[in-house]
Amino acid sequence: MTVIHKAFKFRLNPTREQTQQMVEFAGANRFVWNKALALNLARLENKQPLLWYFELVYWLGLWKQSEEYGFLKAVHSQPLQQTLKDLSRAFSDAFDKTQPLKRIPRFKKKGAGGARDSFRYPQGCKLDEKANRVYLPKIGWVKYRNSRQVIGDIKNMTVSRKGGHWYVSIQTEYEAQTAPHPATSIVAIDLGVNRFATLSDGSYIAPLNSFKQLQEKLALAQRRLSKKDKFSANWKKQKKKIARLYERIANARHDFLHKASSLISKNHAMVVVEDLKVRNMSKSAKGDLVNPGRNVKAKSGLNRSILDQGWEAFVKPVCTNASIQANLVGWRGD
Numbered sequence: 001m002t003v004i005h006k007a008f009k010f011r012l013n014p015t016r017e018q019t020q021q022m023v024e025f026a027g028a029n030r031f032v033w034n035k036a037l038a039l040n041l042a043r044l045e046n047k048q049p050l051l052w053y054f055e056l057v058y059w060l061g062l063w064k065q066s067e068e069y070g071f072l073k074a075v076h077s078q079p080l081q082q083t084l085k086d087l088s089r090a091f092s093d094a095f096d097k098t099q100p101l102k103r104i105p106r107f108k109k110k111g112a113g114g115a116r117d118s119f120r121y122p123q124g125c126k127l128d129e130k131a132n133r134v135y136l137p138k139i140g141w142v143k144y145r146n147s148r149q150v151i152g153d154i155k156n157m158t159v160s161r162k163g164g165h166w167y168v169s170i171q172t173e174y175e176a177q178t179a180p181h182p183a184t185s186i187v188a189i190d191l192g193v194n195r196f197a198t199l200s201d202g203s204y205i206a207p208l209n210s211f212k213q214l215q216e217k218l219a220l221a222q223r224r225l226s227k228k229d230k231f232s233a234n235w236k237k238q239k240k241k242i243a244r245l246y247e248r249i250a251n252a253r254h255d256f257l258h259k260a261s262s263l264i265s266k267n268h269a270m271v272v273v274e275d276l277k278v279r280n281m282s283k284s285a286k287g288d289l290v291n292p293g294r295n296v297k298a299k300s301g302l303n304r305s306i307l308d309q310g311w312e313a314f315v316k317p318v319c320t321n322a323s324i325q326a327n328l329v330g331w332r333g334d
Helices: 016-045 053-065 070-074 077-094 215-226 233-267 296-309 311-320
Strands: 002-013 118-121 126-128 133-136 140-144 153-162 165-176 186-191 197-199 270-274
Touching: 016 053, 016 070, 016 077, 016 118, 016 153, 053 070, 053 077, 077 118, 133 153, 133 165, 186 311, 197 233, 215 233, 233 311, 296 311
Parallel strands: 186 270
Antiparallel strands: 002 140, 002 165, 118 153, 126 133, 133 140, 153 165, 186 197
8 A cells, every 4th residue: 555645726716705815814924934034034144043943933923912913813823834834944955965956945925916825724624525615714614616526634725826816725645555557568758849749659749839829919918018007907907917828828738748648657657758957958048248149039939948848747747656657767869
């Protein structure tokens, strides 16, 4: 038996009052992150030891008791504490010598259409699949679009906003018996731009290019945004339109990548994928004043095409799905 952790994501249908509460919850969590981060960055500048989770929780209690930050009392304590845990983990990773990419945590800003608004409940949530609703402490029962059955014991729930919609991601845990893969074949995949994926058996998958399809429409929307007064009502409306376009691009890419990865992993017992360094491949060719770059415009278009493919999001489900036992092997095609 193998312990499997799985996430189920659904779109929420909150009332106007619940939507306002979720906006306040997300804003409070962002405030606590930024406040605690500023506190630790100041201590780093003064060469003082960092404050970790238990010290930060003490500060959170003081903020709640103050008149200036008393609005934090209206938010459930668990999401705020979870935010401090995430910040402590981020600092721990930043100073971990075994981590290949080390970066000090950054301040959180309001994203386009609230793209970065989120909060997590580590416990206390309930799910009523028959009534298509989920219980969020201090918010209540919220309707959701039930598209599939949730399997396993609920470990936590994350509420997030993307574009103009709110979503809930339910993390579950369950035991499943590892069965041998029904197929016995091995296939190698060469990733590209003209052909998204070329398989060693001669077949290939054509690219979707979801960003390219809406690139002109997105550019037009951004030009209209630049002509409006910043933070005006019309500016905010146009900002939401741009966020919806980005959401359409991301959803189309997500659907394409997961369908393609599922098709390959279900029909092959082992998958061999070339080890591409996308970060290096998509570097800018601008150069500097001393050594200016060449063919900058062509390289910029190539970089957009490379990033539009979403190779990492494609490779990960193929090579890490435990139920189908697909494997990742470093391979470079000629």
